[in-house]
Amino acid sequence: MRVLGVDPGLTRCGVGVVEGTPGRPCTLVAVGVIRTDPDAPLPDRLLRLDTKLTEYIARFAPDAVAVERVFSQHNVASVIGTAQASGVAILAGARADVAVHTYTPSEVKAAITGSGTADKKQMTSMVTRLLRLEVAPKPADAADALALAICHVWRGGTQARIAAARTRVEEKGTRT
Amino acid sequence: MRVLGVDPGLTRCGVGVVEGTPGRPCTLVAVGVIRTDPDAPLPDRLLRLDTKLTEYIARFAPDAVAVERVFSQHNVASVIGTAQASGVAILAGARADVAVHTYTPSEVKAAITGSGTADKKQMTSMVTRLLRLEVAPKPADAADALALAICHVWRGGTQARIAAARTRVEEKGTRT
Numbered sequence: 001m002r003v004l005g006v007d008p009g010l011t012r013c014g015v016g017v018v019e020g021t022p023g024r025p026c027t028l029v030a031v032g033v034i035r036t037d038p039d040a041p042l043p044d045r046l047l048r049l050d051t052k053l054t055e056y057i058a059r060f061a062p063d064a065v066a067v068e069r070v071f072s073q074h075n076v077a078s079v080i081g082t083a084q085a086s087g088v089a090i091l092a093g094a095r096a097d098v099a100v101h102t103y104t105p106s107e108v109k110a111a112i113t114g115s116g117t118a119d120k121k122q123m124t125s126m127v128t129r130l131l132r133l134e135v136a137p138k139p140a141d142a143a144d145a146l147a148l149a150i151c152h153v154w155r156g157g158t159q160a161r162i163a164a165a166r167t168r169v170e171e172k173g174t175r176t
Numbered sequence: 177m178r179v180l181g182v183d184p185g186l187t188r189c190g191v192g193v194v195e196g197t198p199g200r201p202c203t204l205v206a207v208g209v210i211r212t213d214p215d216a217p218l219p220d221r222l223l224r225l226d227t228k229l230t231e232y233i234a235r236f237a238p239d240a241v242a243v244e245r246v247f248s249q250h251n252v253a254s255v256i257g258t259a260q261a262s263g264v265a266i267l268a269g270a271r272a273d274v275a276v277h278t279y280t281p282s283e284v285k286a287a288i289t290g291s292g293t294a295d296k297k298q299m300t301s302m303v304t305r306l307l308r309l310e311v312a313p314k315p316a317d318a319a320d321a322l323a324l325a326i327c328h329v330w331r332g333g334t335q336a337r338i339a340a341a342r343t344r345v346e347e348k349g350t351r352t
Contacts, residue, residue, distance in 0.1 A: 042266060042276075042278065043266050043267070043269060043270035043275075043276040044270065046263055046266055046267045046270060047267060047270040047271060050267055050271070070256050071256070072248075072255055072256055079248055079255070079256070079259070080246050080247070080248055080255070080259045083255070083256045083259035083260050083263070084259050084260065084262060084263030084266070085263070086260060086263075087222055087259070087260030087261070087262075087263035087264050088263050088264070088267055090218060090219050090222050090260070091219070091222045091223060091226055091264055091267070093219060094219035094220065094222060094223040095223060095226070099219075100218075100219040102218065
């Protein structure tokens with residue numbers, strides 16, 4: 001399973017692609033940051049974000065896109081821009097007919113470190129170790145995007161197995 | 177000048193197209209509301225919004241798109257969804273290579289009624305009169321979208337004249 005993780009942001013949007021199966025170490029496919037000029041008009045910034053994300057999806061053909069869920073508890077000054085960027089990221093996945101899932105920061109932290117309150121340093125350290133990288137991915141937005149992708153490989157895989165098990169039980173129920 | 181006004185929202189997104197020139201009464205071209213199912217997954221909702229807005233732009237070929245600017249002072253519970261919808265609306269205009277402008281609610285109110293603190297009833301009444309309609313446009317989201325479009329025809333026109341005058345002055349400056 002190949003997953004594109006997106007840490008949405010208007011000035012810096014982290015993107016990371018990993019490949020893996022639940023419970024096993026994932027492999028790094030690609031990582032980067034899409035930047036847009038804070039002085040550019042908003043339509044140009046959103047268009048650049050959309051173009052770059054669409055390129056990532058076309059190039060790496062992920063099976064799913066995992067986007068960080070935006071909360072109103074986020075930094076009030078930047079929450080609108082972050083929400084607009086997340087809307088563009090979710091739409092880019094949907095337009096390419098790729099399944100899109102959103103995860104809260106604490107869901108991602110819990111999946112990667114076992115603790116929903118892990119700090120940045122711990123997260124980056126775990127992402128580096130889980131992907132068996134020699135140096136930590138930088139900047140923080142890139143590491144966060146990889147964490148989202150790993151989270152989805154593991155959680156998505158579990159959810160898929162639960163769904164499949166449910167289907168089997170229901171089919172059995174129908175047959176008896 | 178033909179303008180598409182968009183009052184962004186995830187459950188109800190108002191859209192209105194008007195045609196006019198600054199200082200003269202505008203003409204209604206089209207008005208409607210794009211609705212998405214609150215129980216549907218977010219990617220499906222944003223995709224529907226994008227598809228419908230893109231259809232509106234292709235069908236009515238506006239010279240500009242005017243979108244209401246989202247503030248963090250908005251209803252905190254719905255601000256994220258509204259911001260995501262506004263991001264999709266701004267992107268739809270940018271992708272179609274149409275100029276996109278954003279206006280605050282008080283800018284729109286001031287343009288339509290002369291007061292930045294006008295209430296809903298006064299706004300709807302003025303939109304109905306300015307477009308010489310026999311009945312008020314409904315629901316409120318549709319009237320708000322028309323108000324945004326009228327605001328842009330008037331303000332955008334003024335700004336274009338100022339920009340043109342500036343260019344003339346600068347060209348004159350270069351020549352001397």
